[in-house]
Each structure stands twice: as structure tokens, then as C-alpha cells.
Amino acid sequence: MRSIGLFGIAALAVAACSSGGTMTGPGDLTGGAQDLSGGASEDLAGGGSDGGMNPGEILLTNNPSGKDCDDVVGPAMGEEKHLAAARLTPTKFPFVVTSLRYAIGEGFWAEPACNATLAHRVDLYVASGVAPAATPTVAQNLAVPAATKGADKRRVIDLKLTSPITIPDGSHLFVALQYAGTFPKVLCQMGCTTAPTADRNYWSNAEKPLYAWATPTSLDIDVNLDVQAIGHSA
Numbered sequence: 001m002r003s004i005g006l007f008g009i010a011a012l013a014v015a016a017c018s019s020g021g022t023m024t025g026p027g028d029l030t031g032g033a034q035d036l037s038g039g040a041s042e043d044l045a046g047g048g049s050d051g052g053m054n055p056g057e058i059l060l061t062n063n064p065s066g067k068d069c070d071d072v073v074g075p076a077m078g079e080e081k082h083l084a085a086a087r088l089t090p091t092k093f094p095f096v097v098t099s100l101r102y103a104i105g106e107g108f109w110a111e112p113a114c115n116a117t118l119a120h121r122v123d124l125y126v127a128s129g130v131a132p133a134a135t136p137t138v139a140q141n142l143a144v145p146a147a148t149k150g151a152d153k154r155r156v157i158d159l160k161l162t163s164p165i166t167i168p169d170g171s172h173l174f175v176a177l178q179y180a181g182t183f184p185k186v187l188c189q190m191g192c193t194t195a196p197t198a199d200r201n202y203w204s205n206a207e208k209p210l211y212a213w214a215t216p217t218s219l220d221i222d223v224n225l226d227v228q229a230i231g232h233s234a
Contacts, residue, residue, distance in 0.1 A: 053230060058095075060088035060173065061228040062200055063192055068154065069226040072105035074112045074188030075179045083123065083204040084189060085132050085176035085213070086227035093169035097124075097231040100142075100159045100175060103190035107153060114188035116155035119146040120180035124161075128171045130199050135209040136174070139165050154190060166234060175227045176204070190226040201225050 053059065063069055075082055106116040121143055125136040142159055167173055180187045191201075198217040201224060205212040216223050 056232050057098075057230055058090070058092075058232055059228055059230055060090060060095075060097075062086045062088070062224040063226050063228070069103065069190045069192040069224075071191050071193050071223065072108050072114060072188045073191050073223055073225070074105075074114055075183070075186050076112075077183045079179070080181055080183055080186055081178055081207040083176040083178050083211070084225055085125075085174045085202045085204070086225040087130065087132075087200050087202070088173045088175065088227070088229050090167055090173075090231075090233075092233045093167065093171075094234040095167045095231055096234050097165045097167065097173055097229045098161055099230045100161070101156065101228040101230070102175070102177060103154055103156045103226045104177075105154060105188040105190055108188065112186045112188065113184045115181055115185045116187070117147040117149065118180045118185075118187045120144050120187050121178045122159065123176040123178075124165060125174040125176065126165060126167055126171050127174065130172070131215075132174050132176070132202055132204075132211065132213050134211050134213070136176075136211070164231070173229055174202075175229065177225075177227075191223040192226065193223050196222045196224040 073084065100122065102122075104116045105114045108114045121141060123136070123138050124140045124142070125132055126139045127133060127136065140161060140163070142162070144157060144159070147155065165173070177189055178187070179189070196216070198215050201216055202213040203216065203219075205214055
């Protein structure tokens, strides 16, 4: 893996600071009610796109500060279509997930050249282990269409689930994003590098099962993927 490839944070940390971005830490990753901030987003769910939440909704997040993550991660050559997964855990069970939010990046490097217009997929797993299974059961698969134009460094996507997913007591939701494209034009994901939690983020090391999931920390790189799930207690 290259220093500017998967979890290639070091080069971007300087760029984020020089552009006035705020890199935020993970805080409590177990969820809680809070406002989704960060400006307007692309709404693929048919609802509003102002980043707000309805009364009674709870946010599960890898970025509980609610501020934008200004670092970006992407695949190295040969790792196209691999997946990166974030583990989100409710504080109350059963928990019903109704929608997702995540951010992907545009530009940043010459290679890889992050392309936020690419169609891609999101797989959702519900499991009791802290890491995804090598052959995970896909609770839901969401297809995200290509965008007609590039974002201004950051494309925020809101997705409504095709049907709600219930997380039972003691289980977690894994949100796995496919890094689509053909090198060097590939999908890249936004992330935060301050005080990440080691076992909340995973890289599949494969395009399809059997996956060989690894944490960024095991690669001596620190990042929390910018992923949120919205829902409510059952």
C-alpha cells in the first residue's frame, strides 16, 4: 500500500490544515442524539437535504463532533472496488436504522485522482463481532448512481434505506463503502485523523468475499471514516 493510497493520510493532513479545515476526533462512538452539521448535502432519499434530524431520531457516528472531516482516504493501484467499513453501535436496543450519511472526496491527488461522481455501492451488515466476517451476511445493498458533476472537494450523500434495519441487543451496524473506479480515477472517502478508535474502521483487502479485513491501525495509519447512521429506538 502506498503512502497516498489506502489510508494515505499524512500528505492530506497538511493540506487540510492549510485550507482552514478542522480535523476532529472520534469522541464517543456509541451514538447519541445530535444535529448533523456540515452544510448542504446531496439527498438521494427523497427528503430534505439540510442536514437536520427529526425529533426522536438518534445519530450513530464515527465523527460525533458533527464537523466536517477534511482528510481523505482512497485505494492504491490494484485495490479498486475494495471496501472500507465503519462499525457503528447503538446505546439502546433494539435500534432501527432508517438512513445513512457519508462523504466522499473530489480531487486532492494526481494519483489517485479522487472522483466523487462515480457510481458505487454500500453494503450493510449486522453482526455481534467487532470486525466484519470474511463472508458477511449483507442485510441490505444500496446502489448509488453516478453524479453529473464533481463536488467542490466534498460530496455528502444521504441515503434512505429501502427498508429499516433493526439492530438487536449486543450487535453492531457495519457500513461498507465500495471504492469504485479504475486507477487513477477512483472513489475516495472523507475521514478524520485525530484520536481515531482502532476497531471501528476496516479495509476489506478484496473486491468480494472472502474478505481479509484489516484495521488502519494495523497498517500504522490512524483514521475514522466519516460515516453516520440515523434511526430510533424500537
